[in-house]
C-alpha cells in the first residue's frame with residue numbers, strides 16, 4: 001500500500017456519526033466563529049477502525065518480536081507492571097493532593113529510592129529526572145555545583161571516552177564544561193596512559209559508562225576512578241548499562257560518585273517510539289545536598305498509634321527542580337513493581353542471563369562477522385557490518401535486511417569507534433529458540449552479502465516503505481496530517 005493510500009481515505013459526504021433530530025429551538029451561531037471549508041476527513045466508523053488497526057499492525061514492538069537494539073535494553077515488560085500502574089490509587093491521584101491522602105504513592109517512591117540505593121551502593125537518590133539524558137545533565141550539574149562550593153569552580157574540563165553515548169558530551173557542554181575525548185586502548189578499555197596525560201588542575205571529572213557501549217567491562221575501572229579522584233575530579237557514571245551489573249556489582253564500590261539509572265531500560269518499562277522514560281540520579285554522601293528536589297522522606301516518625309508520615313524534603317543546596325511535580329510517576333510504579341517482583345536474587349539472575357544471552361550470540365556469530373574486540377562481553381556486543389570481500393555492503397544494508405526476516409535491526413553506526421558498527425543487545429527475556437532464529441537470520445544475511453548482495457541493497461522488501469531519509473524524518477517530523485482534499489470547494 002502506498003503512503004498516499006494509508007492516509008488519504010476521505011470521501012466527500014461520508015460520515016461516522018448521525019446527529020439526533022433537534023429538540024430545542026434553533027439559534028443563530030455567531031457568524032464570525034464559523035469556518036467554511038474546514039478540511040476534516042470524512043470517513044465512516046469502520047474506515048477509522050480499519051485505519052488505526054492497520055497502523056497498529058505496522059508497529060514493531062517488543063510484544064511482537066525480537067528487538068536487539070543495542071544500548072536500549074528492549075526487554076519484555078511484564079504485564080503485571082502495567083496492571084500495577086493502572087491501579088486507580090496510582091493512576092488517578094493528583095500531584096497537588098495533600099500528602100495525607102497520597103501516602104501509598106509516597107511510600108512507593110520512598111521504597112523505590114531505597115531499592116535503587118541498595119542496587120547502586122549510593123547514599124541518596126532523586127527520582128526527578130525524566131530520562132537518562134536529563135539524569136546526565138543533573139549529575140554533571142551536581143558535580144559543577146559541588147566543585148563551586150569548595151572553591152574549585154574553575155575546573156571546566158570533563159573527560160569522556162571515545163566510545164561514549166552522544167548524550168554525554170551534550171550534557172557536559174550544556175553545563176558549560178568542555179568535553180575532552182579520551183581514547184580507548186586495543187582491548188576496548190579507557191587508555192590509562194592517555195588518561196594520565198590529560199590530567200591537570202582544570203579537570204572537573206570523567207564520565208564513564210560501565211560496561212561501556214562496546215558491551216565491555218572497564219577492566220581498570222578502579223584505577224580510572226582513583227586517577228580522577230587523585231586529580232581532584234569526580235566520576236560520573238552513565239548507568240544505562242546497569243542491566244549487566246544489577247545484583248552483581250555496585251557502581252559506588254567502583255569509585256563512581258554520581259550516576260543516572262534508566263528505569264525504562266534496566267527496570268523494564270515500555271519505551272521506544274518516544275515513550276515515557278525516567279532517569280533517577282544516585283550520589284555519594286558529599287553530593288547528596290545538591291540533588292534535585294523534592295526527595296521523598298519520612299517526615300514524622302511513626303509510633304504505636306500512627307504509621308510514619310511520608311512527605312517531600314528539599315536538600316539544602318539543591319540544584320532545584322528539573323521536572324514538574326514528582327517525576328514520571330507511572331514509570332516509577334512500573335519500575336518498583338518490577339524490582340519488587342524479582343527481588344534481589346531475581347535481579348541478579350536477570351543480569352546473569354542478559355550477559356549469557358549476549359555471549360551466546362557473540363560465540364555463534366563470530367565466525368561470520370568481524371568482532372573488533374574479541375573478548376567476553378557483558379549484556380551486549382558490537383560486530384562490524386562489512387566485509388572486505390563484499391565492499392558494497394554496509395551495516396545499514398544488514399539492518400534493513402533483518403527487517404525482511406522479521407527482526408528489529410540492531411543499533412547501527414554506534415559506537416563511533418567501530419567501523420560499520422552493529423550493536424546487538426538480546427536482553428535476558430529472550431528464549432534460546434528466539435536467539436537461534438536470530439543467529440540463523442544473521443548467518444543467512446552474511447551469506448547473502450557475499451552471494452546475492454542485491455537482496456540486501458533492496459531491503460526492506462517486506463516493509464510498507466523502502467529506504468527512508470532517516471535524517472529528514474527525524475529533523476522534519478510531520479506529526480499531523482494536512483488534508484489535501486476539499487481544497488477547491
Ligand SMILES: *Cc1c(COP(=O)(O)O)cnc(C)c1O
Nearest residue numbers: 071131132133165167238240277
Ligand atoms: C539510552 C542511553 C542514554 C540516554 O538515555 P535516555 O533515557 O534515552 O535519555 C545515555 N547513555 C547510554 C549509554 C544510553 O544507552
